[in-house]
Amino acid sequence: MPEKRQKRYEETRDQLLEVAWAEFAANGFAQTSTENVVREAGVTRGALYYHFKDKTDMFRAVVDLAHIRILSRIEDASASAPSITEGLRRGCLAFLDACSSPDIRQIALIDGPSVLGWAEWREIDTKHGFGALRDGLTEAKRQKALRADADPMALAYLLSGAMNEAALALSDPELSKTRRSNLRRSMEAALLSMLAAFET
Amino acid sequence: MPEKRQKRYEETRDQLLEVAWAEFAANGFAQTSTENVVREAGVTRGALYYHFKDKTDMFRAVVDLAHIRILSRIEDASASAPSITEGLRRGCLAFLDACSSPDIRQIALIDGPSVLGWAEWREIDTKHGFGALRDGLTEAKRQKALRADADPMALAYLLSGAMNEAALALSDPELSKTRRSNLRRSMEAALLSMLAAFET
DNA sequence: TATAAAACATACAGCGTGTATGAAAATGGA
DNA sequence: TCCATTTTCATACACGCTGTATGTTTTATA
Incomplete structure (x- = not known):
């Protein structure tokens, strides 16, 4: 070359x-x-x-870039966690933070599934953030840190969807500053409660 | 007239x-x-x-219709519930079932937010399914059936996002029949666990 | 230095949306 | 009943945008 x-x-x-x-x-x-x-x-x-190849192919590259940047933020936050469950908590909060960016919001969360189709969008996410979440949950279950009846894959879908929608709501431009910070507090608390519900 | x-x-x-x-x-x-x-x-x-007015305006009418049909299924399922929390549970399961339809999946969940924008899509959903969920959670809290520290609005966003993604995953055409039914079982169980985590 | 391949520029064809204008059907009043 | 007006839809066209086909320049190779 x-x-x-x-x-x-x-x-x-x-x-x-x-x-x-x-x-x-x-x-x-x-x-x-x-x-x-x-x-x-x-x-x-x-x-x-x-x-x-075409306009969609260029968009695909941009979506991939967005997910790469999201995963980078997640890994930075959860790398030094003392336990797998603490890593999951920090990773989820980092994900919310990363998706507060209007750019990532529009590209990865809103247009991604519609333009690329859900399956391909999910496939890209699985290579990055969603995959990390699924792997983290699987590892937590292996360490008996998750309830025995918890299915990591199902949990990953539910938590991922919850966080995506939370990020969309939190980065809504029509939201005032104070309502946004209030909503963020209660969202983060509820999200951590959800996670805790499946820990042993 | x-x-x-x-x-x-x-x-x-x-x-x-x-x-x-x-x-x-x-x-x-x-x-x-x-x-x-x-x-x-x-x-x-x-x-x-x-x-x-234009192509988007026609799509808007279709999306509205989709959400109306979803809400209809939810109300049918939760109408005769003996308690508010049981109504919430039945309503959530009915929502998952309704969104298994490939039509509603594509129209309301995939293209809706992208074509109409997240804010308007959310506004339409608030008139129907999302609004019902938010009202149900609010009423449950008023009845002291929800934890005092639970914010109904934040919970509605998280649960709605979780259910939307669950419905998308469950109605993925690439999924085999057995994997779909297995995934549905674990999804429903996990979703009910999430709800239970916020009940008193 | 000549030849081939890579990287990009230019020109054009075709489709799809929206708009402007025309025609037919239905209503209301005399 | 007949005419005027409004509603409801049909027709024709202009415009923008995408993708492709072909030409041009630069770089590598022999």
């Missing part, structure tokens, strides 16, 4: 992804025109369709 | 909504062309844009 070519290739691809991220986040997938993206990226349509 | 006119008006509108429901459910909002809808409905573009 040659030197100059790889550099140029990655530069334009990264530039496209950066602009696409901003456009998809600000206007949503449907309202984003590829012409705007290539213009702001300083290239043309040709470059876009050389790097990506 | 004249006789023949109202009848004709409602007939073509209902016909459009029926066809639109089927198309949106089968192919999703983006892949549905209004030309297909009007052709299968036996009318032309003119009729569509007379009854609805």
